[in-house]
Amino acid sequence: MNDTEKPADTPSEEEDFGDPRTYDPDFKGPVANRSCTDVLCCMIFLLCIIGYIILGLVAWVHGDPRRAAYPTDSQGHFCGQKGTPNENKTILFYFNLLRCTSPSVLLNLQCPTTQICVSKCPEKFLTYVEMQLLYTKDKSYWEDYRQFCKTTAKPVKSLTQLLLDDDCPTAIFPSKPFLQRCFPDFSTKNGTLTIGSKMVFQDGNGGTRSVVELGIAANGINKLLDAKSLGLKVFEDYARTWYWILIGLTIAMVLSWIFLILLRFIAGCLFWVFMIGVIGIIGYGIWHCYQQYTNLQERPSSVLTIYDIGIQTNISMYFELQQTWFAFMIILCIIEVIVILMLIFLRNRIRVAIILLKEGSKAIGYVPSTLVYPALTFILLSICICYWVVTAVFLATSGVPVYKVIAPGGHCIHENQTCDPEIFNTTEIAKACPGALCNFAFYGGKSLYHQYIPTFHVYNLFVFLWLINFVIALGQCALAGAFATYYWAMKKPDDIPRYPLFTAFGRAIRYHTGSLAFGSLIIALIQMFKIVLEYLNHRLKRTQNTFSKFLQCCLRCCFWCLENAIKFLNRNAYIMIAIYGRNFCRSAKDAFNLLMRNVLKVAVTDEVTYFVLFLGKLLVAGSIGVLAFLFFTQRLPVIAQGPASLNYYWVPLL
Numbered sequence: 001m002n003d004t005e006k007p008a009d010t011p012s013e014e015e016d017f018g019d020p021r022t023y024d025p026d027f028k029g030p031v032a033n034r035s036c037t038d039v040l041c042c043m044i045f046l047l048c049i050i051g052y053i054i055l056g057l058v059a060w061v062h063g064d065p066r067r068a069a070y071p072t073d074s075q076g077h078f079c080g081q082k083g084t085p086n087e088n089k090t091i092l093f094y095f096n097l098l099r100c101t102s103p104s105v106l107l108n109l110q111c112p113t114t115q116i117c118v119s120k121c122p123e124k125f126l127t128y129v130e131m132q133l134l135y136t137k138d139k140s141y142w143e144d145y146r147q148f149c150k151t152t153a154k155p156v157k158s159l160t161q162l163l164l165d166d167d168c169p170t171a172i173f174p175s176k177p178f179l180q181r182c183f184p185d186f187s188t189k190n191g192t193l194t195i196g197s198k199m200v201f202q203d204g205n206g207g208t209r210s211v212v213e214l215g216i217a218a219n220g221i222n223k224l225l226d227a228k229s230l231g232l233k234v235f236e237d238y239a240r241t242w243y244w245i246l247i248g249l250t251i252a253m254v255l256s257w258i259f260l261i262l263l264r265f266i267a268g269c270l271f272w273v274f275m276i277g278v279i280g281i282i283g284y285g286i287w288h289c290y291q292q293y294t295n296l297q298e299r300p301s302s303v304l305t306i307y308d309i310g311i312q313t314n315i316s317m318y319f320e321l322q323q324t325w326f327a328f329m330i331i332l333c334i335i336e337v338i339v340i341l342m343l344i345f346l347r348n349r350i351r352v353a354i355i356l357l358k359e360g361s362k363a364i365g366y367v368p369s370t371l372v373y374p375a376l377t378f379i380l381l382s383i384c385i386c387y388w389v390v391t392a393v394f395l396a397t398s399g400v401p402v403y404k405v406i407a408p409g410g411h412c413i414h415e416n417q418t419c420d421p422e423i424f425n426t427t428e429i430a431k432a433c434p435g436a437l438c439n440f441a442f443y444g445g446k447s448l449y450h451q452y453i454p455t456f457h458v459y460n461l462f463v464f465l466w467l468i469n470f471v472i473a474l475g476q477c478a479l480a481g482a483f484a485t486y487y488w489a490m491k492k493p494d495d496i497p498r499y500p501l502f503t504a505f506g507r508a509i510r511y512h513t514g515s516l517a518f519g520s521l522i523i524a525l526i527q528m529f530k531i532v533l534e535y536l537n538h539r540l541k542r543t544q545n546t547f548s549k550f551l552q553c554c555l556r557c558c559f560w561c562l563e564n565a566i567k568f569l570n571r572n573a574y575i576m577i578a579i580y581g582r583n584f585c586r587s588a589k590d591a592f593n594l595l596m597r598n599v600l601k602v603a604v605t606d607e608v609t610y611f612v613l614f615l616g617k618l619l620v621a622g623s624i625g626v627l628a629f630l631f632f633t634q635r636l637p638v639i640a641q642g643p644a645s646l647n648y649y650w651v652p653l654l
Contacts, residue, residue: 035581045521055391058449063397063398071092075401079117079180089119091181092182094115095114098213114439120177126171128169171201174195199211252624253374261361261365264358267357292325357609357612369482377471385468395456395457398449403419404417404419405437406436406439407436414433420438465524469519473519477504479501481501507578508577512581515583533556572588576590
């Protein structure tokens, strides 16, 4: 039996993964005569987009973003909104901030105390009872105190009646506005937390409270505001620096173009210089470990072993042992040998990968429109992201004010039930739960639209993921079609048609929207499962045991591997679609068989290509990052004056 024959019952590698294509001298590149593929998925995708647009319009009609921007009092009125009685009252004031330590703060996202809009925060300690005593001598005390009371409040009520009517706070203390809310004006005196030089104060109910308790209460509500504060500050920084960000992105884009065009000259040099550097660094590490090993032989303590010192929390002790440096030296020697052997035995594969990189750089020179296409992808992705964010905000602020029963002690059986603040004090709930409040909770309603708002949020997220992956798939397919046109052109540039990228883009949209939607749908479903998994992990974090945490880590790892494997296969399937015009499943099968028939070539070529391009990314991102850091931290005043005040300079830097 000669070398080309195989037993009939032993399938060859090619039989396992299909037969390779034979050379066809008449094949001139991407097939021109093709038909629409995966029409059913295309129709579903278009229906989802139409539904997404309708959802955005309905959310636009019902939502009000001001509800997310302005603080809201207990009656659901905005603080500081123009054209309302609260126009000049821009700050939210809490009657009893000490109640914010209740567990219901995190459960209901509301502090169980009355909240009103005020024009300024209190500046001194004063209880309602003290105000009544001073009111008989000087009526100005009531004028100062009534700023923090409801409009119906009177200065002659008893403390019991005041608590029943809930018209005024029982006490006020020095505060300052923070995120449009009055928070205690804390200061430190001799290492002790104080407010107005006091460590204790009267709560207005006959009790004495410490400043530490007030700090705990403020921290309780601060947890609800931290995320919003961060978002607002990041938004402010982007608003101040957006034009500088665009300038930086433009410079980065130009540098990327230059790098890609010059890649035909520097690809091989860049790779081999870096690999020689890696070998040299590892060699220096081996020499350094050997030097440390020989130096420790002269010390008396070097006779100790790891068994003598046992497990130590001070890691530096291990560096005093000969065994440690000997182990490092052996590990580095093994790594050095592996790297050298890989470079020797895979040199031909590496040479092919470098040639392909250079050829890709030439292709960019012949099809320069491919340099501009990433900007189009960036614009489409930006549109998808902006539409998703705007729709989510309008959905979150849809509806009318909904009021819930909030009990300060958390022991009311009617807690979290809806209520009407106008008649709440006359209902049975107020009698059954003394001290309970009917406070604004959120915006909602009882209509069919309001009942399905959580479902609409899920739909908004899912279609967003689908669209994002579709835009990426469209870019990959269009670029594959353009480069395939270059690849099969025998006489370059004479055989390259005009506008190959736009032709490939139009071909992908006209014939293969369904196939691209099919592939992006698979990735969107995987990403949706990952998000659901993260959501469950966040909600059940406090109730998890070791096994459930281990299981969740395994699931995360599996979904991460699955997502990356599908993305890799999809990218190659889109190439087959761009060339041969077949449906997604057939193209994915052909791509998989092609990859498996050339698995070693693919592995080496992909890794070398990724490595060289990664060096280019580091070069561009690093240079622009350093330049941006120096600029936004006011260290380059010679070139231009950066923005004077930023909350976080890393926002434009990123």
